Amino acid sequence: MRVSLSIRVLMLMMLPGLAALPGVANGAFRCGTSLVDVGDWPVEVEERCGAPDYVATYPTATVPGVGVVGEVEHWYYNPGPQGFIRRLEFRDGELKRESSLGYGFAGDSAGDCSPVRLQDGLSEFEMVAYCGEPISRRVTWETVGRGSMAVGHYRPKTLVPVEEWLYETGKSQFRRIVTLRNGRITQVETTKKPQ
Structure with missing residues (x-):
């Protein structure tokens, strides 16, 4: 019984660390004192996180004679060398995915x-x-x-x-x-x- 309880305690202690690893995407994440979550609008993310450091936009669908009808945007936030760069992926005006990259840079x-x-x-x-x-x-x-x-x-x-x-x-x-x-x-x- 003691071994089982120790393993549970150890696992509970490790979970927050695993969620913070680069490349591990989870639902909600902190941006300053606010939470940002999958499904948020770009304007909501910008209100909570500020303007991104870099934005790359790609068309995902085009219709002849009409033009671009779908887009994906990659937003990047660089916190400097003490934190991980965050990449947010928006598709058609909705936050779909967040991932942490390597350490930021000065x-x-x-x-x-x-x-x-x-x-x-x-x-x-x-x-x-x-x-x-x-x-x-x-x-x-x-x-x-x-x-x-x-x-x-x-x-x-x-x-x-x-x-x-x-x-x-x-x-x-x-x-x-x-x-x-x-x-x-x-x-x-x-x-x-x-x-």
Whole structure:
């Protein structure tokens, strides 16, 4: 009986720590002294958290002759090196997901676009902070998951943006192409400038 009680106590002590780990998404989360939850409107999140440090917007659906009819937005909040960067995903005007990325960075990190910095998993927000905006972008969509019926629930396929960002590398004759899937770096390659 004592062992069982000790294990329960230990598990109860560990749960808050697990919820704070980077990449662990949970329902509600703290933003200062307020709570933000999945389903909130963007204006409600901004009222509680302030303006985001960076916003990336992607169309999710277009209709010929009409234009964009659906969007996904990634909002980033950088608390500095003492906290984790938060990424909020809004679809069609509703908060759908929150995730914590790696530690934030100080404002003096901007401009350090060395190849060592550009590692897999770096967010689009960090990429822009370190390297600035690209000189050109391409966006395509990739289907993730598959639709299925599981115990009466349909799991739809998810579309995620796949981008290629083109950067100048200074006065050299090379350019850098950075591929991002769903807002995270997955590949960096160097290419020659066309003559």
